[in-house]
Amino acid sequence: STTGYEEGIDILAVLRQLVLCLQGQTHNWGDFADDSYDEARHREQLTQRHNRLPLHWYYIEKVMALFLADRPAEAAELAAEAVRIAEVSAANLYLTALYFFYSLALLDLLPDAAVSVQKRQRKTLRANARKLAVWARNCPENFLHMHLLVEAEIARLSRREGTATEHYENALKAARASKSLHCEAIICERIARFYLSRGQVQVAAAYIGEARYA
Numbered sequence: 001s002t003t004g005y006e007e008g009i010d011i012l013a014v015l016r017q018l019v020l021c022l023q024g025q026t027h028n029w030g031d032f033a034d035d036s037y038d039e040a041r042h043r044e045q046l047t048q049r050h051n052r053l054p055l056h057w058y059y060i061e062k063v064m065a066l067f068l069a070d071r072p073a074e075a076a077e078l079a080a081e082a083v084r085i086a087e088v089s090a091a092n093l094y095l096t097a098l099y100f101f102y103s104l105a106l107l108d109l110l111p112d113a114a115v116s117v118q119k120r121q122r123k124t125l126r127a128n129a130r131k132l133a134v135w136a137r138n139c140p141e142n143f144l145h146m147h148l149l150v151e152a153e154i155a156r157l158s159r160r161e162g163t164a165t166e167h168y169e170n171a172l173k174a175a176r177a178s179k180s181l182h183c184e185a186i187i188c189e190r191i192a193r194f195y196l197s198r199g200q201v202q203v204a205a206a207y208i209g210e211a212r213y214a
Helices: 006-022 039-048 053-068 072-084 095-112 115-138 140-157 161-177 181-197 201-212
Strands: none
Touching: 006 039, 006 053, 039 053, 053 072, 053 095, 072 095, 095 115, 095 140, 115 140, 140 161, 140 181, 161 181, 181 201
């Protein structure tokens, strides 16, 4: 490094590997390692840094990657670690992504979890949902779609299908209004799963198509 700013280099390295991961250019879907980047080594280095912001950025980016790779258990476990040091990103816009993807991972895990585990997961989910609600209220342009999607998924698991449908559609409208293309795709995919679970295959297929072309 010629800049003397190791933390900035660390953050940029993690962002680069996230992009490569999403492009399918890393060794495994959801992981950052490739022929030129040793993820385990870099993560260990980040844990030794006095400034924990780069480590927190790594956690958040990795949670996103794991969730998108359909690895919710790993995403939720890492998100819990990230929450423990969340104060280092208190003024960072990206903090909202942590609680958003953490919530979605928990929602994927809840149906198959043991009753004792479900109790803890629901408690965490409620806390996350409250944070998202505050952010959505203060800045709906950026965060309303996240809040509404999590509320839709909670309603779905509670078998409140009418409420779930309303929240899904409003989440999609909000994502499109904010031009949040990646969230629009995620919302369309979750809506498709919802309709597929109800046996409405054609409706689900339409939303999958929207997710693909978001």
